[in-house]
Amino acid sequence: MTITSPAELVRARLDADLELFPAGTRRTADGDISISGCSLRALADEYGTPALIIDEAALRARAAEFLRAFRTRHAATDIHFASKAFPSAAVLGVLAEEGLNFDVASGNEFSVARAAGVDPSRMLLHGNAKTDEEIRLVTSSGIGHIVIDNLDDVERIARIATTQVPVLLRVTPGIDAQTHEATATGHNGSKFGVSMEDAPAAIERIQSEPSMRLDGLHAHIGSQIFELKQFQQEVAALSELPRFPLYDLGGGLASRYTSEDPSVSIDDYAQVLVSAVHEHLGHDVRLMVEPGRSMVASTGVSLYRVVTVKRGHRTHVAVDGGMGDNLEASLYGQRFQPWLLGTDPRVETYDLVGHHCESGDVLVRDAVMPTASIGDLAVVPVTGAYTFTMSNNYNAAFRPPVVFCTDGTSRLAVRRETMSDLLAREVLL
Numbered sequence: 097m098t099i100t101s102p103a104e105l106v107r108a109r110l111d112a113d114l115e116l117f118p119a120g121t122r123r124t125a126d127g128d129i130s131i132s133g134c135s136l137r138a139l140a141d142e143y144g145t146p147a148l149i150i151d152e153a154a155l156r157a158r159a160a161e162f163l164r165a166f167r168t169r170h171a172a173t174d175i176h177f178a179s180k181a182f183p184s185a186a187v188l189g190v191l192a193e194e195g196l197n198f199d200v201a202s203g204n205e206f207s208v209a210r211a212a213g214v215d216p217s218r219m220l221l222h223g224n225a226k227t228d229e230e231i232r233l234v235t236s237s238g239i240g241h242i243v244i245d246n247l248d249d250v251e252r253i254a255r256i257a258t259t260q261v262p263v264l265l266r267v268t269p270g271i272d273a274q275t276h277e278a279t280a281t282g283h284n285g286s287k288f289g290v291s292m293e294d295a296p297a298a299i300e301r302i303q304s305e306p307s308m309r310l311d312g313l314h315a316h317i318g319s320q321i322f323e324l325k326q327f328q329q330e331v332a333a334l335s336e337l338p339r340f341p342l343y344d345l346g347g348g349l350a351s352r353y354t355s356e357d358p359s360v361s362i363d364d365y366a367q368v369l370v371s372a373v374h375e376h377l378g379h380d381v382r383l384m385v386e387p388g389r390s391m392v393a394s395t396g397v398s399l400y401r402v403v404t405v406k407r408g409h410r411t412h413v414a415v416d417g418g419m420g421d422n423l424e425a426s427l428y429g430q431r432f433q434p435w436l437l438g439t440d441p442r443v444e445t446y447d448l449v450g451h452h453c454e455s456g457d458v459l460v461r462d463a464v465m466p467t468a469s470i471g472d473l474a475v476v477p478v479t480g481a482y483t484f485t486m487s488n489n490y491n492a493a494f495r496p497p498v499v500f501c502t503d504g505t506s507r508l509a510v511r512r513e514t515m516s517d518l519l520a521r522e523v524l525l
């Protein structure tokens with residue numbers, strides 16, 4: 097298409113950007129955007145900014161798509177949402193209704209899932225440093241599985257459990273996942289799991305313990321992985337160890353954050369994983385997968401209001417959120433592709449920055465966006481994963497609310513923090 101006017105450029109760019117938004121997203125004639133029938137401008141007025149907006153219909157559809165993609169290819173599959181990607185009881189509750197199970201990585205994540213009404217038998221517990229208290233909490237409640245990370249776990253469970261505990265063993269298959277260093281977990285030298293060399297001895301040790309029943313093996317090679325063949329390598333590596341009736345292949349499927357990222361479909365992922373399982377482990381095994389990011393990332397958008405526009409060597413458009421509500425950009429260098437709901441027909445390049453006292457508090461560097469004015473809304477799509485998880489009170493910022501939208505109706509899932517929340521833990525003299 098030939099672009100002849102700035103207004104057309106804006107429309108063309110926005111149409112490309114909208115592919116990153118949840119499926120039910122539309123642009124409206126007045127320059128607004130609606131998500132599952134809810135106007136972003138109306139949501140900003142009603143709930144304030146910053147806010148994390150979740151397309152609930154898209155979230156439910158994602159869960160259903162994961163289940164269908166795997167179960168049509170391998171019926172004996174359970175999908176465990178990696179709750180650390182969005183540890184809110186409201187989100188876990190919705191996913192539980194859709195038939196998902198859960199992985200929790202701490203006693204507290206376990207308790208959040210319990211608060212969402214999830215039965216412990218539908219959970220498995222991870223963690224490279226599980227405490228006695230955590231083991232006691234989950235074993236006394238009848239958890240589905242504990243994933244043993246190291247021999248200290250074995251000793252702890254043997255000492256604490258009062259009934260036999262179903263367990264999996266986490267192995268590190270020696271795969272250097274092509275992703276950010278902080279989110280690669282499957283390489284030799286990772287702090288997670290036991291190495292391929294140490295696995296046989298660990299298996300024997302666990303099998304000698306009457307307090308444990310070793311059902312299978314677990315591996316999780318990292319996060320934001322585009323190269324599906326790395327998952328094939330993971331399955332091939334697991335097949336070199338003694339065989340079990342159950343395999344948990346972890347999570348790690350990438351999400352598409354910008355137009356430059358390739359699309360990664362759940363169907364392709366399921367196809368690659370299941371064919372590798374059939375080839376290397378056979379048709380009779382039970383399968384678990386643990387998607388986190390890929391379940392929730394695309395279902396959320398972050399909504400901000402522009403506070404200042406500073407022009408100089410660079411142009412900085414500062415909003416009322418930042419690294420307090422989205423650490424993915426500053427911690428992992430995650431690239432986002434934001435949009436601005438403005439009234440100016442021009443487009444320019446600027447840094448979309450946060451309001452926190454740190455130069456690294458940049459949401460998106462060199463964003464090509466409509467020219468911004470104070471009071472405009474900025475929206476960052478694909479923020480459904482890990483932003484809620486890592487939100488913090490830097491500069492005593494309030495952690496933002498989570499708003500669910502579906503079919504033109506919105507509801508509050510998590511309210512905004514208040515000053516009394518912030519001061520609640522302070523012991524004032």
Ligand SMILES: *Cc1c(COP(=O)(O)O)cnc(C)c1O
Nearest residue numbers: 178316319347348386387388389
């Ligand atoms: C974080 C994690 C996951 C989920 O990873 P994503 O990249 O979010 O899909 C799954 N399993 C384990 C053990 C994890 O630590």
